[in-house]
Amino acid sequence: MVEPPDERRTRTSLLPTDPTVMKHLGFIGIVLALLCSTFAWSAGWLSPHRLTQTSMLDALRAVDGLHPGFRRNHAKGMCVTGWFESNGNAADLSTASVFRPGRVPVVGRFALAGGMPFQADAPAKVRSMALRLMPPDGQEWRMGINNIPVFVARTPQEFHDLLLATRPNPVTGKPDPARVQPFMAAHPDVARAIGLVGKRPLTSGFADDTYLSLDTFRFVNTNGTSIPVRWAMVPVTPPSAPSPGNGPNYLFENLITALHQAPLQWHLIITKGEATDPTADPTLNWPADRPQVDAGTLTLTSAESEDNGACTGITYDPMVLPTGITASDDPILPARSAAYMSSFVRRSGETKPPSAISPATASPNGGPS
């Protein structure tokens, strides 16, 4: 059958004089406008109050200011290298290749929480350990773990709102009680979690501290059995009480000195959760009697400044997981993954000033910078 072009219309002028043409043009306009507005909605352009990666980074900036070239959170840090040696004990729980007996190289980073790259070290500031475990088959495992017992917010929105509520008043330089108190009253879970963080036992430094995953993940074994897990890096060095520090970088300098004297080690302790344990709420602890597995030993042997170290050009995205480890339903995990990528894009496109911990400080014969 023939589909002849409509003879009468083939020469129709585009000038909208004919009512049929006008109707058709209107229809085309509506179709295109609908498509464009759905696209704009998807991008969040029509919802200025939707929580986005930009609004999360803006909230961090509201607290700590803008520091081009540095990570938007955990900005003050230094690189470390070493290896993880699996003892095979976790191989029954997860098919991840890092759990087969043997060593995999590690590039890590120690840091202080917060977006200020030149803040002075102090005992109560939150310390973090970030690790990139690199087995030869490419099944990488990245993590960012902290020396606090619980995370301080249940959802990304709550964390964002907490940042804004506790941002410093420009005049006093301190959080404004008139903003903090109503927020805490409205968010008892946050208030309780911050209370637990404030009551945690402090150790002398990075080397004798314990770092926790906080978020829940899932281990999947060869039978396909999936269990919720949390984990911790527990130091071999016996913890000692904090002592007064010397200078603004003493925590990092002590770590560098310790690494130059001897390797530092941690045990990777996996906690197996029960089906009833909270997986979607990182402000809640699991019962203390949950079974634990010592999966192997992390050994760190050298320190490097971020200015020339291997930890600077990557992001410690906690969703970079090997086959055999998956995320739980914890909403903080995808938010971290997304915000870390945004932070990585921004800082990688900026010129980074020298870090607080310089290459000279990190070198074997270095001193205070």
Place this chain on the structure above:
Amino acid sequence: MSAIVRFSVFARMLHWLMAAMILTMLFIGVFMAATEGTAYNTLLAFHRPTGLIILALAIIRLGNRFFVPPPPLPASLPRIQRMAALGSHILLYGLMIAMPLVGWGMLSAGAYPIVFWGSIHLPPILPHNPALFALLRHAHTWFGLTFFAVIVIHLGAALLHALILRDGVFPAMASWRTGQRDED
């Protein structure tokens, strides 16, 4: 009065399949690039393999177009509109191929594992270089927005041909008929 010459059935199938895939990818892309929500990693796990499938289909489609040339535009079409059609088609093919490559390259430069699906990883296509990662990440956004804009223009022009010009351009692509050419 000449009969309508359509695109080959294979070309039409590729066009509509890829139209659906690319639009889905652009909507997911702009959403994903902004969101702090729980869908982020799920969408990302869909976005990566779909982008690579689009790259493969785009190469097949370009090859098919070379061997089975598309039907000519009607003689009634003014020169300026022919130029616009040619330019927008070059841009569409260029972006179909560039978008997945920029995505793959950006993950390579950022030292992310390039997960195709499950435990299947792809090799990096660029060296690890954070500044290049940032550049490509921005390029991925701007190419995506340009892609969407060209698709809107393409759709507007298609509807103009279908509803107002009625010159056979629209049924050449939007037809269920099997043949490439109508018998007179």
